[in-house]
Amino acid sequence: MKRTLLLGLVAGLALLGPPAIASIESIALPTVERAVTDIVPAPVEAKAAAEPFLLTPGTVICADKESLEVAQYLQALLKPATGYPLPVHSSAEERGGKAIELFLIKDGKLGAEGYRLEVHPEGVRIRATTTDGLFSGVQSLRQLFPAAIESKTVQTREWPVAGGTVVDFPRFGHRSAMLDVARHFFTPDQVKLYIDQIAQYKINTLHLHLTDDQGWRIEIKSWPKLATIGGQTAVGGDPGGYYTQEQYRDIVAYAASRHIDIVPEVDMPGHTNAAQHSYAELNCDGVAVPPRTDIEVGYSSLCIGLPITYTFVEDVIRELSALTPGRYLHIGGDEAHSTKPEDYQAFQDKVQPLAAKYGKEFIGWHEIAKATPPVTAVPQFWGTNPTAPEVTAAAQRGNKILMSPANRAYLDMKYNKDTPIGLSWAGLVEVQDSYGWDPSTAVTGVAENQIAGVEAPLWSETIRTSDNIEYLAFPRLPGIAEIGWSPRASHDWTAYRDRLAKQGPRLTAQGIDFYRSPQVDWK
Ligand code: IFG
Numbered sequence: 001m002k003r004t005l006l007l008g009l010v011a012g013l014a015l016l017g018p019p020a021i022a023s024i025e026s027i028a029l030p031t032v033e034r035a036v037t038d039i040v041p042a043p044v045e046a047k048a049a050a051e052p053f054l055l056t057p058g059t060v061i062c063a064d065k066e067s068l069e070v071a072q073y074l075q076a077l078l079k080p081a082t083g084y085p086l087p088v089h090s091s092a093e094e095r096g097g098k099a100i101e102l103f104l105i106k107d108g109k110l111g112a113e114g115y116r117l118e119v120h121p122e123g124v125r126i127r128a129t130t131t132d133g134l135f136s137g138v139q140s141l142r143q144l145f146p147a148a149i150e151s152k153t154v155q156t157r158e159w160p161v162a163g164g165t166v167v168d169f170p171r172f173g174h175r176s177a178m179l180d181v182a183r184h185f186f187t188p189d190q191v192k193l194y195i196d197q198i199a200q201y202k203i204n205t206l207h208l209h210l211t212d213d214q215g216w217r218i219e220i221k222s223w224p225k226l227a228t229i230g231g232q233t234a235v236g237g238d239p240g241g242y243y244t245q246e247q248y249r250d251i252v253a254y255a256a257s258r259h260i261d262i263v264p265e266v267d268m269p270g271h272t273n274a275a276q277h278s279y280a281e282l283n284c285d286g287v288a289v290p291p292r293t294d295i296e297v298g299y300s301s302l303c304i305g306l307p308i309t310y311t312f313v314e315d316v317i318r319e320l321s322a323l324t325p326g327r328y329l330h331i332g333g334d335e336a337h338s339t340k341p342e343d344y345q346a347f348q349d350k351v352q353p354l355a356a357k358y359g360k361e362f363i364g365w366h367e368i369a370k371a372t373p374p375v376t377a378v379p380q381f382w383g384t385n386p387t388a389p390e391v392t393a394a395a396q397r398g399n400k401i402l403m404s405p406a407n408r409a410y411l412d413m414k415y416n417k418d419t420p421i422g423l424s425w426a427g428l429v430e431v432q433d434s435y436g437w438d439p440s441t442a443v444t445g446v447a448e449n450q451i452a453g454v455e456a457p458l459w460s461e462t463i464r465t466s467d468n469i470e471y472l473a474f475p476r477l478p479g480i481a482e483i484g485w486s487p488r489a490s491h492d493w494t495a496y497r498d499r500l501a502k503q504g505p506r507l508t509a510q511g512i513d514f515y516r517s518p519q520v521d522w523k
Contacts, residue, residue, distance in 0.1 A: 034147075036119070036164035038499050039140050040478050041202055041485035044114075049163035051121045055145075056159075058097025061088045067102045070134045073257070074100065077142060083154035100124040100141075102134050113204070114169025119144060119161050133169075135259040136202050140166055147505035172439070174378075174402060174453030175484035176205035176263070177477060179469070180412075182212035182274075183295070184234050184460040185241035186469075192254050193466055197473070197512060199258040201481035206255055207263040207330055207363075207455060210243075213273035213292045213300050217242045218264065218323075222315040223279065230274035233291045235461050248323055256325070263363060264320050267332030268313065269339045269347045273300040281308055295461040298337030304347050313351050321358035328378070329355050334365035345371050352377065363402060369394035378402050378452050381443055382410075384426050392445035400452035403439040409480055411458040411472045415515055421462045422472055431500070431517040432493055435479035440488070456480040467513050474507055474514035475500055497521070 036046040055078070063071035071088045078086055091103060105127045110116065115128040115137030126137035144162040148155045177198045179186065186194075195206060210218045216230030219242060231242030243251065252262045272282075273292045280288040284303035292300075302309045320329060331351060336344050348371030355362040361376045369379040369390040375398035381391055384407040395401055404410070406426035413429040414422040427433075440448045456477050463469060478500060483491070497520050504522040507514045516522055 033162075034144060034502060035162045036117075036140075036144065036166050038502050039143050039166070040496075040499050040503055041482035042487075042490040042496070042499070043140065043166045043168035044487055045165075045167040047165050049120070049165070051163045052160035053098070053119045053121055053124050053163060054158065054160055055082060055084065056097060057084045059084065059086060060097055060099050061086055061102070062091045062099045063088060063102040064091055064104060066104055067131060067134055069257070070131050070138060071102050073135070074102070074138050074141075077138070078145075078149065080153065081149045081151040081155050082159055098123045100126075102126045102137075104128060104130070104134070109167070109169070111169045113173070113202075114167075115140070117141060117166040117168070119163045119165075121163070124161065132204070132259050135199075136168070136170075137166075139200050139202055140168065142200065143506070147509045150506050150509035170202065170485045171487060172451060172453035172484050174205060174455075175203050175481060176207055176402070176453065176455035177203050177473070178207035178209060178404075178455055178457035180209040180212070180458060180460040181217050182209050182215045182267075182460070184238060184464050185215060185217060185231075186460070186466075187241065188243065188247050188251050190466050190469070191251050194469055194473075195251075195255050195258050195260055197470070197510070198477060198481070199260060201478045202485050203477075203481050204259060205261050205263055205326075205453075205455075207265060207457070208251075209265045209267065209330075209457075209459075211266050211268075211274060211332075212271045213297070214295075215240050215242075216274040216278065218248055218320070219244045220316055220319050221245070222319065223312060225278040226275055226316075228278075230278040233274065233277075233293055235293055235295055237293050238464060245319075245323060252323065252325065261326035261328075262324065263326060263328045263330050264324055265330030265332055266316055266320065267334065268351070269302040269304065269344065270298060270300055270334065270336035271332060272302050275312070276300065276302070279312070282306070282312060298335045301336060301338040301343075302347070304339060304343035310350055314354050314357075317351075317354045317360075318358050321355075321360050324360065327361055328363050329360045330363045330380075331355065331368070332365060333368040334382070336367065341370075348373070366391050366394075366401075369399070372397070373399065375399055380404055380455065381446075382406050382457070383443075386442060386444045388443050391443050395443075395446040395450040399450075401443060401446050401450060402452045402455055403442045404455040404457055405437065405442050408434055408437045408442075409454065409456050411456050411476055412460070412462065415517065419515075421468050423459070423462060429476070430519055431475055431479065431515075432497075432519050434476040435483070435493055435496060437483070438488060438491065439483065454480055454484040470512045471515055474512050475503065475517065475520065478503060 115133040219227040227242040363378040366379040380402040
């Protein structure tokens with residue numbers, strides 16, 4: 001609108017004849033299709049510049065040795081839509097055209113995940129103290145290209161990159177998504193697709209909910225029937241499946257190439273029907289329970305008094321730890337409604353030390369806080385009410401809390417009553433609800449410095465396909481990612497909804513079937 005008015009004015013003046021009017025182009029408003037100030041998650045500092053950088057067939061990518069892998073990721077990101085060669089050179093080598101430079105520096109302000117990004121007509125520079133930071137800088141740079149950059153086929157067009165400078169670093173170090181692959185099984189390729197989709201919003205952790213009542217999804221060599229029998233079922237009698245350890249290692253490696261740590265979860269002592277269906281000896285009465293494909297929760301419990309239970313748990317933790325380069329295992333602990341409180345305590349007392357025995361720290365649903373875990377453990381809050389005294393007490397003892405309030409961060413909650421998939425036990429969660437909270441007020445008495453970060457869990461009782469994942473995760477996941485990354489001061493729905501609207505064409509170009517919330521003025 002503004003631009004039209006201006007053009008009308010200029011045209012009117014031109015009719016008056018001399019003095020010569022500057023050409024319309026030179027005073028036209030910049031077509032702000034995208035700018036450094038539109039990046040999601042919102043950067044700490046972003047200053048737009050009028051002059052873009054024009055990517056051309058002669059552009060090269062320069063990177064020091066340690067940054068080569070990120071440079072190759074960037075090349076792979078830009079090549080499909082541009083068709084340009086974008087060769088990767090080490091910074092020292094002679095280079096042809098203008099360059100996108102990635103290199104590591106010492107810079108206290110940036111921390112371990114921050115970056116500096118400069119886009120100038122003469123070139124682009126990303127600097128960071130680690131390759132994680134460079135990778136985050138690449139995700140921001142990606143958003144400065146036209147949305148068509150996300151196309152998998154060559155688009156014959158110009159590739160102007162919005163100019164400006166960004167200095168950025170995250171508010172919280174733990175920014176996570178969770179995928180429940182137990183209620184419904186998702187193939188390694190489906191998991192990798194989700195990894196690519198969440199990486200663009202600087203998510204750095206993927207929690208895989210590998211075991212539950214309806215399915216066991218990871219091969220454990222010392223207990224083979226967990227996968228071969230426990231992996232056969234899924235909710236609604238849908239096809240099951242499981243990851244061999246080889247496939248799981250491949251998923252972990254793929255996630256690492258996107259600078260994402262995998263946190264594997266074995267849920268216990270509840271949510272264990274698939275394991276106890278697979279092995280009769282894991283049941284107090286020595287009889288295997290029947291398989292369950294409904295979506296009830298809270299009816300199962302490991303047999304707390306049985307010695308073999310702890311052999312089972314230790315074997316699983318040992319094998320899972322060997323498959324996990326990351327810092328954390330997730331030991332579940334939720335909804336143990338069929339485990340007596342004193343038995344829950346006894347179980348946690350025996351099991352919690354096993355993580356450290358195999359070199360890991362652990363996350364657990366916030367019920368584990370009752371069992372006074374070591375201060376390195378991370379209770380994961382999934383309540384809907386800020387009053388959670390056992391969580392507050394854990395924080396006061398020194399535990400960091402991972403925030404995933406179900407009425408804000410659970411991506412399996414329906415958007416509205418007409419949403420075809422998802423649940424609604426924690427309420428209907430539209431895009432603004434999912435953005436409208438802060439981790440530092442999610443639990444009474446848990447302050448900023450007692451928070452590990454945020455997670456957006458996606459439970460799969462009602463979903464079966466990548467399309468279903470995309471419809472529920474987008475556009476709410478970018479909002480959770482922003483809550484985890486951006487300064488609290490930048491948190492503002494009116495500004496965010498405009499930036500989110502500009503993500504629409506980018507998601508569409510990626511083929512992501514996102515929910516077009518009426519709360520957002522999609523471009
Ligand atoms: N609560 C259960 C999940 C899942 C979820 C669906 C937790 C920690 C409801 N436990 O969330 O297994 O059924 O929204």
